[in-house]
Amino acid sequence: MSNSILYLIKNVFSEPAFLIGMVAIIGLAVQKKKAGAITSSAIKTMVGFLMITTGAQSMGMALLPLQPMLIKVFNLNVKIPEIGNAIGASFTEIGVETTLIFAIGFMVNVLIARFTKFKYVHLSAHVSFFYAGLIAALLKFNTSLNLALIVIIGSILLGIYLTFTCAYIAPLMKHIKGGQGFTIGHSSSIGCLISAGLGKVFGNKDKDLEAIKLPKGFEFLRETTISLTVVMSLIFLIISLISGPSFVVSNVSNGRDIITFSLLSGLNFGLWITVIITGVRMMLAEIVPAFHGISNKLIPNAIPGLDVPLLFPNHPTSVLVGFICSLLAGFVGMTILGLLKYPIIVFPALIPTFFTGAVTAIFGNATGGRRGAIIGSFVNGLILIFGQALLLPLVGSYEPVMRVLSETDYTFYGPLLGRLLRLLGI
Template sequence: MYLINNVFSQAVFIIGIVVIAGMIAQKKTWDQILPSVIKTMIGFTMINVGGQTLGMSLLPLQGMISKIFNMPAVSVDIGAAQTESLTGIGTEMALIFALGFLVNLLLARFTRFKYVHLSAHVSFFYAGLIAALLKFGTNLAFVPLVITGSILLGLYMTFSCAYVAVFMKEVKGGEGFTLAHSSSIGILISSLLAKTFGNKEHDLENLNVPKKLNFLREMTISLTIVMTVLFLIISLISGPAWMRENITGGQDIVVFSFLRGLSFGMWITVIITGVRMMLSEIISAFHGFANKIIPNSVPGLDIPLLFPNYPNSVILGFLSSLIAGLIGMMILGFINYPVVVFPALIPTFFTGAVTAIFGNAHGGRRGAIIGSFVNGLILIFGQALLLPMIGTYAPIMRILSETDYSFYGPILGWVLKLFGGI
């Protein structure tokens, strides 16, 4: 349990262990292994910390939008939500997480689905969702609950990587790996919709802009400007006086918005730097792992690896998913849905970005808009269906409920109910 809770729950250690195993399999010496492992782990940490902090920088928008729509504010304290959410399922969650990874490795070794899910932070929270659905939706005793949950998690880790891999071939910068992320069903739906209704000849990343605006092609610059303008507009609508009293701590809204935009741009730069550092090491190391330990296996990695090649899709995907989520929220309010739901902004940014990337890759501008908009609808309506099913796990799902949670969670909950809680 010490290893599960303190080592294997940290994705950076999983990545480091894989690199060590791969390089040992290639008969590398310790002086070659050590710097490569350190670079990979630093690169991954830059991506992970950058992604988490970037997502956290969006959280003030939640209170601002709640004010605009006159809705009760939802807590955005991730630490408190995680502590509250683990009440009653912590042990089951940890064991399902560890044994689910083992199931994934066995499936990769002995079946034709050669995908190793390396995003441990993703599978950790998904283990919590499965544990909550089984704990609060069934009568299973501890041991069968853990076994059932581990099998479900292992299957999810393997097959979500597998069907995303089908659509990776046309994505720039996606060579040599697949994605291991809880936006997988959004990626699948976005890609299929883009192929059906889009036109890949109209690439969102090839927009014609005047020469003097060419600087907007740089992701750091464009995202900084867009997020500054977004914060400023929503601040003005919320009301400068209310903003100073409730959000900015007395700071002027123009300064507040500009600092938020700069922070966003800075963390995107950290992510891009981490992507380059990590990819330069892990792909070659994983070849050794694949050749000797799990032949022909493919690593499943996190979605920010694709961001540098798709700056326009990242911006448009977030905004499109956010608009869809706000529309869904208003629909639920109009029909007096009994559970108050709000677009979770961290998932809206990351899943919106990646669904737009795949939508654009397979169907151009139209595909990016359609795919990310449908993703936003899945996020809001799926969250509304999921929250009543998961007991104490609801607080963290209000903040981190990504597309797979919102789509697969209610389906699993209905299946368990259909079978009478087993």
């Protein structure tokens, strides 16, 4: 493959904002819109997308100060790698395989959407890139396949994954407020499916978590930004008190007292959810009409698969309940593994716990109300911790990323694929 094509894959098509902008351009171009309208819409789409992704990433990063405090509370001897270092270390051995699987796998997804009844185009490029890394790692470290076969098999697997995870989530979207016109393209898909199923069996959808009545004096908490800011400030304060104010001041808060630190952490969280809300409105206003062009002209009846933060503004209570339940489940699972003397130490990774916990609670609430949200997100947390323990021995140099970013699909499908490859003895 020529250097120019590799350059395009690495530096253009691997940038999610460019990919989503190209979708807007193509969709409007086939509708024969004027150049000015296409340019304006593409820019708004990319800016809105960046607001969502930057807000989501920053919101996840805002949780990281909780990590050393929780390690202190549970008296653990565990070191969690920093995200940037984890990504750099993980791709040293599988960078080429990952890049090629990512690019060709997306093309497989588009071809499946074009020529089969599964009309789903997965547009969360950052999700598919890291999942391409997982597939590359499982194929490289559990088989003796050469580069060409790893790329061919990996691309087919990724294309199937991108298509069918969007497909089985799509029917559930009719139950989700704010979920019309798209499906979810995210590596929490199996958690969402399981949570919705558990909610249907054990819950009561009439008891909506988002419809909890508040006393008159607290009705201001119904606004997403305010409720998340207040609750996250309280969470930081409570955990700071439990871990010890002196420890927090010395090791976490850069010298700030725990009250100031907790309030600023909550405000920072509120800031990023507000950025996400603004980005969601901007991007959906542009990408949905643009995608109609693709749906009508290029891939009939195509449906875009988009990232989970698009659902957060309409479900603030589920977001918080899901995070807390998944986190508690992670600690329960960690304790069980410790009692069993499991040889690999795992600790709940806060960023995937937040995002997968939040969205699984949304789906559990949609089918089973409060009980569905709690049960679904708690089970999600168990899948994250037990699945990670099973996955880490299978991924070789990709372990650092899987310690900090392994979401539910990684920890559910990853061990299954890895064990299958070893069983086949390829």
